[in-house]
Amino acid sequence: MSKDSKRKTTMVLHDIEEALGGFVGDGDIDLLNDERLQVIYQRESAKGRRFNKSSINDVVEATYLDELFGFALDIASDSSMIDSIKYLLSLFHHLDIYEVRNAISHPNRPFWDCYWYRVATLASDPVIERLGLKGVKQSLNSAEEGVINDPPEEWINKIIWQIPNNLPEHFDHGLTGLIGRKSETNELKRLITNQRINTVALVAPGGAGKTALALDLLHDLILSPSISKSFKGIVYVTMKLEKLTAEGLKTIDSAETISEVKNQIVFTINDIFEEQFKCFDDAVVRYEDQELLLCLDNLETLLINDADAFEDFNINLPPKWKVLLTSRISVSNATILSINTLKDKSASALARAYHNKRGGVSLTSDDYSNIASKCFFNPLAIRLSIDLLMTGRDIPSSVNVANKEIAEFSYKNLIDVLNENSIMVLEAIFVEGSSSRMSLCELLKKTIEEITEAIGELTRTSLISRNSSDDGEFYRLSDSVRELLLVSPSNIRIRSQVQKTITNLRTLAHEIDARQSQNELPKWHTDYIPEDTKESLKILITDVIKCLKKQKGSNQEAIIGLYRRIKDTESLHEECELICNAKARILERLKDFKNAEDCYRKAMAIAPESPRPRYLLARLYHDIGQYPDAVDQYRSLIKDGWANADKDILQFGNSIYIGYFLSLLYSSRHEEVLNETKKWKEQGEYRAVIGTFRAAAWKRKMEKTVDSDPVNTIKCLNSAAKIFQDIFKNNGYSKITIVHAIKLIDEITYTVSRTNYTISFKEDCLLLLDFVHDHIYEISQLVSFYRNFSDTVKKLSEISIKGNKFAESYQGDNFISTDESVSQRDNCITVNILNRPHQSVSYLFARSSQGKDYYLHFNQFRNGS
Structure with a gap:
């Protein structure tokens, strides 16, 4: 889009807004909505500006575009123009003129060709003349003839500071814009504007784009007039201590403790509201009735070191303050929005866009797709790979270096603070590939309570992912975590022990399958175990069957031991016929017939x-x-x-x-x-x-x-x-x-x-x-x-x-x-039959009273049946 086209768009839109202000200015101030007037009054007073609610000119000057439409509807409510105002408002929404207005006001926003045609469509619509919006038609004609008058600078910049904030103007994804996050953006906006939710946490591994998503949405919010009803200010505090670049990790001077976070909040409030508070408590008392949005970026630094301090801090914030967090670790008492890796096409599009913006020579679609997949669709890994590529490296080495750096940057510090049980679970999942709680209990010889606690800690750190299916709940490592553990084991002794246990389990399970196949045990048999049964469960059921076959009363301790083993695992097999049958058969032996009946049912x-x-x-x-x-x-x-x-x-x-x-x-x-x-x-x-x-x-x-x-x-x-x-x-x-x-x-x-x-x-x-x-x-x-x-x-x-x-x-x-x-009369020998072959054969085996064995054939029988 040419610079003149942006100037044309700016001029025409300014004149449309000014004409709409003129329409309101010609109206009766007594018709305006009192509640809306009060909002404007409070906003102007907070900024230290004089504002006369009785002056229609003061009202128009202090009013933003969205509010102007509200006042226009008030003035036209009892006239024939009401339908025209409603139609004009619908055009603003359908053509998304607010997006155009934001793009004009924000220098970092891309300005697209379509923006000019949208504004021209609006300006040329007959509704403009029906409402008598003066100067709009002339402005459009001048723009088309190339006669452009730039609007006042204060009008262009006005909307940027609609909501006071300290958001950074430049950020990592600014070069390409946010790609592939439309659904997450919509969901985050819904959560932030929901009055019933006070704390929202964006949770994802490092490099997934948590900060980018948060900043992108917040920049949109400060440019949206309607959001001023929800928030009076946005305070941004980053706790990111390191930044990963093509040159390696760079240290950043950021808040690390809750005291430093409070100091940063006070500093920001003083800056954006022109205050002079000395301490956090004073700022809280003064602004406890104001709707502030507090964004804490990279909170895991604090959560790792002092989670209780943050929880106490968050609980004691004013009810009207809302908190948006980004963290690699899940946050207690927060509404969690998990950020997944990019979709295949979006990741490839990011690779292409970033490479082009960096001035690189375009690669093939397959190359960009390959970079995206080898980076496991992680946005930071993709950008870092392109940065390395621009230094002269080839694609494979760029991707390898990026993944190694990402893995250590994202997870190393998280793994270092895990407790022993969590590390054991992490290593067990590494070996097993996909683990259930039951398999982890059996591999690590831990109780279900210990495994549940460890899984809870690991899930909070994004080190493992949870997958649910008809077969139950299973846990896996992300590709990045697996790469990190491969080159940097957290506990090689545990890994070896788990591998040995798995090997033993599989060997025993194969022996059970072979024995069952050899015995040709049919599927209806009460001792039948399906071949696809988990190894550990297969072994447990086999032990139950063996114990039940022994003489009743002779193995009571073994029966009780099996009952305890079943109790330890049944919560992990609630929907398993095998475990229910086994438990019932054990209960029968223990004479608990009522519970045995319940298990069978x-x-x-x-x-x-x-x-x-x-x-x-x-x-x-x-x-x-x-x-x-x-x-x-x-x-x-x-x-x-x-x-x-x-x-x-x-x-x-x-x-x-x-x-x-x-x-x-x-x-x-x-x-x-x-x-x-x-x-x-x-x-x-x-x-x-x-x-x-x-x-x-x-x-x-x-x-x-x-x-x-x-x-x-x-x-x-x-x-x-x-x-x-x-x-x-x-x-x-x-x-x-x-x-x-x-x-x-x-x-x-x-x-x-x-x-x-x-x-x-x-x-x-x-x-x-x-x-x-x-x-x-x-x-x-x-x-x-x-x-x-x-x-x-x-x-x-x-x-x-x-x-x-x-x-x-x-x-x-x-x-x-x-x-x-x-x-006896024929002097024959009396014998007893020893063996009758199962198959239909014409012979038997017998033994005489003297102990001599005989082979009897049917053809030699006389007077016999």
């Missing part, structure tokens, strides 16, 4: 799709005799398909059916079992287990009728025996079937030993005896480690019924099966 809420907590809760209900509740849980698992024909869950499905039917039987709901098992033969892989419980229900039904209803008793026994006969023939001798078959054998023995049954139901009794005779030898071989059937066989052999096979096969104290008696 919490796990169900966290992972409603998982069958594990429901299954474990069902087992808990069964174990403590709450059978109806157990039935409900098992039934929900069956309904959700966890007992379907899928071969991957057959084992789980069998467990669910066993628990379900047992709970029904223990609830004396055997009729329900009979109703639900009518089609047991059609249940495929589950026919054996469902048939078993149908038989068990028949057996349960007859238990109470042995004395009162022999007919029903015999019917129930026969029904159960036929089912077992079918299962043994078609499905073999499974553990659950054998258990319930033994119970039926006991009932048969008890019943057919009674004379009234052998007389009245001879044929039925013979069928029942045949059933027992056909299977008791096989069953006895399978359960010989806990059950001896000698007494049962002896008792059955004494039943006097013609055709009783037991009477024929019982010799002395021994029971000999039919096949065995035949074998």
